[in-house]
Each structure stands twice: as structure tokens, then as C-alpha cells.
Amino acid sequence: MKLECPKPNIPFNKPFFVGKELYNITQAVMADGHISGDGRFTRLCHTWLQEKLGCPGALLTMSGTAALEMAAILCDLQPGDEVIMPSFTFVSTANAFVLRGAVPVFIDIRPDTLNLDESLIEPAITTRTKAIVPVHYAGFACAMDEILQIAAQHGLLVVEDAAHAMLSTYHGQYLGTLGHLGCLSFHETKNIISGEGGALLVNDPVFMERAEIIRDKGTNRSRFFRGEVDKYSWVDIGSSFLPSDLIAAFLYAQLEQGRQIIDQRSRLFARYTVQLEPLARSGVIQLPHQDTACSGNGHIFYLITRSMADRTRLIEYLKERGVYAVFHYVPLHSSEAGLKYGRVSGEMTVTDTMSDRLLRLPLYYEMTEDDVDRVAELVTAFYRVNR
Template sequence: MKIPLSRPFWEKAEEEAVQKALRTTLGTGDGPNSEELSHQLKELTGAGFAIAVTSCTHGLELVMASLGIGSGDEVILPSFTMSSTANAVVLAGATPVFADIDPVFANIDPADVGKRITSRTRGIIVVHYAGMAAPMEMITNLARRHGLFVVEDAAHAIGASYQGRQLGAWSDAGVYSFHGTKNVSCGEGGAVITSREDLSRFMDVYRANGTNRKAYLEGIVDKYSWVDRGTSFFLSDILAALAVSQMKKLGEISRKRSQVAGFYTDFFRKFEPALILPQVPEGSDPNWHIYALRLPTPQQRTVFIREMRKRGVEVSYHYVPLHSAPMGAKLAKGKPVRLPVTDLISRTLVRLPIYPGLTNQEMEYIAASARGILDRIL
């Protein structure tokens, strides 16, 4: 049996949506499907503006450009994240400052963030790891006291909420991913949400190669021209059609992933406390983008991954922490960056397959395979 780590939940509806888009649109950005996707995201999150983009990576770059950060500025973010989060800061000319994460949820630690704020700090980027809410009230209060912006890298978090509010909607701007591995998937794509009109206006120009294209389409100007710096971040309307179809069954996707997570938790609980299971933050309604276990030692994790893969089950570690990566070391300029929780979690965490199409037979096989290995190594 071969079981992948993730698989998109694409069905007949997605196929039909793409076929319709091929027949009825040019496939360019800001078509009817992009408009529908924007409407869906505003309805879901309550945000005033939602912009479809080519990826979460580009969405983060778009947000950093709109916030006007540049040389001499610092932005605090977790090291336990994709390089995209830090690259958005670097490409804007600013400096990423890495903060540690909490030992339970693997989200950025507000106490450590507070220690790293300086006169050069402009903002904080929060990552909702695995679709579990970061402590947004503490982060936003901290930012308010210091006059900082907050941005949510909600790549993992579409459909997840905290205190009844959707993740991504707690800050100046939130960014989602529709990558092929994400809960809502169109292969490659993403979206930015914000309720700040000033950011939205800037993004509309920047993502249109620095032109006032939107003003032209709305009849405000009689022709559009180059008015500012920019690039092209338009999501193809064909991919937007796929995303729209996925958004229509977001509730079903989240429910099915939650059922898989419940099965895993019921099964793996017998191996506690040696095995650390994922916990749900109080007030959080997760989307179970990731189900991750933590083994006691890196050596045990290595054995577990190797043996599960031998049995045809794809399990995996996650990020190499950015502060310890070659680019992170370059940015540190020889200064040591101590993030002990990040280092520990990155060396002991392992992700299990989780997606809506995972069958009961496959889940039982994963459990039986894991039992044989854990009984031996724990």
C-alpha cells in the first residue's frame, strides 16, 4: 500500500469548473472566477477586501510592499516557517528577526517577540502553524503598545478560527495559500485579505505592474497607465475556477480532516506521554491542515520516518528552521541566534498523512504500521 502525505480533494465538480473556465474565459486574471473567489473570501472572513494572487509567497510580498517597509526596518517572525515568510521581508529591503515558538502549539511566542522589539521594529508576522491559532489577542495587544503592524501568514489556516473570528482576519492583512498541498487547493495560488482600504488601493496598483488598471476597469479613468512601481500577481481565472469550487466545500474538507485527526488522536493516545500529540489552543477551531507528532529524540524520529516509508506510508519532518539555514546564518552575520524551542521541535516533529480522501482502511494501515515501530522504539 502506498499512502502519500497529502492529496487534493478534487472531484467531478472541480473538473467541470475548469472545463467551463476553459470554454468561457480568457484564463487571465481578475475574471469572473477571481471575482467570485474574492466574494467567497470576504463572506468567510468578514474582510473588506480580498485579492486573488499567484501564491501565498507573492501575497506576502504584496503585503510587505503595501506596508512600505524597507532598508533599516526589522520585522519579527518565527524561524519555524517556510522561507517565503522571511523572503517577503528580505525582498522589501528589510531585515527579518527570528523569534522562538511556544513548546505546545509551535506558534510564535509573544514573550520572546517582546524581547526582540527595538526602535527599528516595524511589525510582526504571525504563522498559524498546522491551522492552529497563534495567540492573536496577545500579539495584537503587544503590537498596539509598540505601534507595529501585524500580518498573518495564514497559509495553513483557511477555514480555521479563533474566538469566533477567522484566522487571517485578526490583523492588518492575512495571506492564504491554495497550493496543491493545502486544504483549499488550485495547484498554485493564494489570496490576500484586509480591511484597510489604503493597503487594498496600493495592492491593486502594485499587482497590476504599477498601473491604475482597476480604476480604468471601474470607469474612473479613460485609459490606464503606469503610475507606480509594481509587478504582476494575477491568478489565472482557470485556477480561480478550481479554487471557487474548493471553497464551496470548505466545510466538508475541514470536517473530513477533523475526522482523520480524531482517529489519530484516539489511536496514538496510548503512547503518551513519550509521544507528544497535537493540542488545540483554547478558543481555537482548527482546520487540521497538519497532524504532527513529536518523538522524544531526533534519533527516534529518524527511525520512525525510515520505517514508515519502508511500509509505503509517507511521513515527514517539516521546516529546517530559518535561523539555522544558510541564508539565516548569512543574515545573522556571525551572531548566534538562540531559539531552543524551535530547534527542539524541528528535530523531533513528524507529520502524518491527512487529507479528505484518506480511507478507513488506509488509516488502519497507518495505525498498524506505526504501532509496530513505536512499540519497538519508545
């Protein structure tokens, strides 16, 4: 009698190597003798980001959170100033501005893209509004033409939270490069990774000199290293936002293979779409919206189920069969800190509904097409008996 081997578990996410990560780290230690911040690999990453993305300046940070915190400082916010953002986002989006004394003003999201609803921005603007923070959920673009036009009409800054959106585009431009400032994340759950890590994209050169100062503990050390001053000193507020060159060494290996990584994830995303389209046509799930104006990056493949109860049952069904799917954000406007530090503009019906029903399926670089097929078959089997 032949015994079948149990199928291996499929995790939600898995960190990965693409080639030269460990070699680069060794080079930083043995050849360069430099593992603190702003070494050779940091400079290589800066050059890659500026040349590939087409932005005037890029600065590696310890995390996407750190990039957002730097952006909030650069917005020169005063206590009581307001920043418009979606509630359906990670806490860092709001925390960065709350730390500067600003008030997050939460608006609802669109039911198709799950990005902030651009039609709700102007009703949320007051005399205290200083910035808009579009969050490109799952790597798909917010309506940036409309957002930038509103910002220009009202004299507001635009800070893109592009943590999900590395190498996604909008009308041919990379997300994170459209606003005054853009924030990227290289956390191990993202497409291109360094464990922890992020980058601030400085798209308006007026912010560049101060961004360097803030990132380097409030000193003008960058100008000193360029020979522009004969000594450096404390000139502004700041913190130690720059990462170790070991992180940059790992990241640079991934950046060099960035297109390969995105193409692989996009293939898996497309395969999920094909496999699950029959369920979407039957009305039991909603699949990610795809707009021809935006090329995504295969960051998150999600389903919108019919109800929270439906989602809970599906998560348990998959887990019992070795597949780990998860939900996403608890809306910030209903969280303890959100109620304390922020305020809501208008109804939050879509945010509340979608956050209760959204389910993320496994998607990672080393996932195989067979893995995708297995997950899709299980989702289909679940709905075969749960219609």
C-alpha cells in the same frame, strides 16, 4: 493457498477533486472566453472570501508567497527595517521581507503550539521594528489577542501568515482576518487547493487601493475597469501577482465545498488523536496541542518524537511498510540565507529541539479511516519494540 494482496501505499499528500473543478475550467474557456487574470471566477472567489471570512477585501494571487510579497510591499519597508517572526516557518515568510531590504528578526516558538512565543516579541522590538508576522502553524492560532495588543502599543503592523490556516478560527474569527493583512495559500499540499495559488486578505481598508495597484503590475487598471479613471497607467511599483482565471475556476469549486473538505480532514485528525493518545500518555510521543480558543482545520497531524534518531527510525519503519511520513522545516535562523539576511533575538532552544523531532503523518482529503487506522497501528507497533 490464498495469496494476500499487498496493501496500497499511503502517500503523504494527494491532490483531489470535489466536483466542479473541470466543469468550471471549461466554462472559463468556452463560455466566458477569458482565461487570463481577473475573470468571472476570480471575482467569484473574491466575493466568497470576503463574505465567508468577513474581511473588507480579498485578492487572489499566484501563490501564498506572492501574497506575502505583496504584504511586504504594503508595509512600506525601508532597508534595515526589522520584522519579527518565528524561525520555524517556510522560507517565503522571511524572503518576502528580505526582498524589500528588511531584516527578519527570529524569535523562539512555544513548545505547546509551535507558534511564535508572544512573550518574546517585546524584547525583540527595536527602533527599526515595523511589523510582526505570526505564523499559524498546522492551522492552530497564535496568541492573537496578545500579539495585536503589543502591535498597537508599539505602532506595528501585523501580517498573518495563515498559509496553513484556511477556515481555522480564533475566538470565532477566521485566521488571516485579525491582522492588518493576512496571507493564504492554495498550494496542492494545503486543505483547499488550486495547484498553485494564494490570496491576500486586506483587513484594513487603507491598504486596498494600493494592493490592487501592486497586484496589477503597478498600474491603476482596476480603477479603469470600474470607470473611476478614463485610462490606466503605471502609478506605483508592482508585479504580475494575479493568477489565471483557470486557477480561479478550479479554486472556486473547492471553496464552494470548503466546509466539507475541512470537516473531512478534521474527522481524520480526530481519529489519529484517539488512536495515538495511549502513546502520548505513555510519554513516547507528543501530539498536537488543541486550545479551546481555536478551532483547527485538520491541516497537519504531527508527532513530536523523543529524539531526531527516534524520528529517523520511525520514518524508515513506515516507509518500508508503504507509508510516507516526513519531517518539516529546517529552522531559518540556522540556514545559509537566514544567517546572511536575518538575526536572532534570544535563545532558539525550542525551535531547534522541535524541528529535530517533529514528524508529519499522512493526511489528505481522500484518505480513509482505514488508512488512518493502518498508519496509527504501524506507529504503535514501532513503539512497542522501541520503548
